[in-house]
Amino acid sequence: MTKLKVGIIVGSTRIGRFAEFPAKWVAEVAGKRDDVEVEILDLADYPMAFFGEERATTAQTETAERWKKKLRELDAYVFTVAEYNHGPTAVLKNAIDLGEFIHKPVGFVGYGGVGGARAIEHLRVIFVEMSAASVKTGVHISFPEYLTVVKGEKSLSDYTHLNEAANAQLDQLVWWGNALKAARTA
């Protein structure tokens, strides 16, 4: 079976960010499956200017091209979603504006006061405009769960319902990913 290529995008570049926990955990969950191969894409490794920025350096412009090229190699995407003032992080929104997701599925793993739900709902609408397909299941890491991980008391993998949600999301990404891949190449 050909494995679907899934990019896990670390959606916060804040020093001391939580985002690395869900990214590594989803990669771990995906690593136990035989239908996906994952790659973590850290936005910290893609320092890009704001879209259309007049003073963008050559390095920033080249990085934006590298970002788009990397996205094109993948068939589906999972985003870690921090909620900043009820929306997604600016660095993630900019990376989306600079990216390309046409006819590919996207899934979200949020965290925060309400499991990142408000930021995720923004992203679902944003991705409609990007001609992407947002899968039904969102993974929402609740604030008490977030705190146990921050304090080092637990890992995300200790939560059965989160593992189940992550696998349900991956199931949907695989279904849509394979269907859309076939349609893209037809």
Ligand SMILES: Cc1cc2nc3c(=O)[nH]c(=O)nc-3n(C[C@H](O)[C@H](O)[C@H](O)COP(=O)(O)O)c2cc1C
């Ligand atoms: C600028 C800013 C705004 C925030 N706004 C929200 C918010 O609207 N809702 C929420 O649940 N958490 C909010 N938080 C708390 C974040 O959920 C928490 O800091 C989380 O760790 C951020 O993700 P990160 O560590 O991966 O950057 C905010 C944090 C920052 C820095």
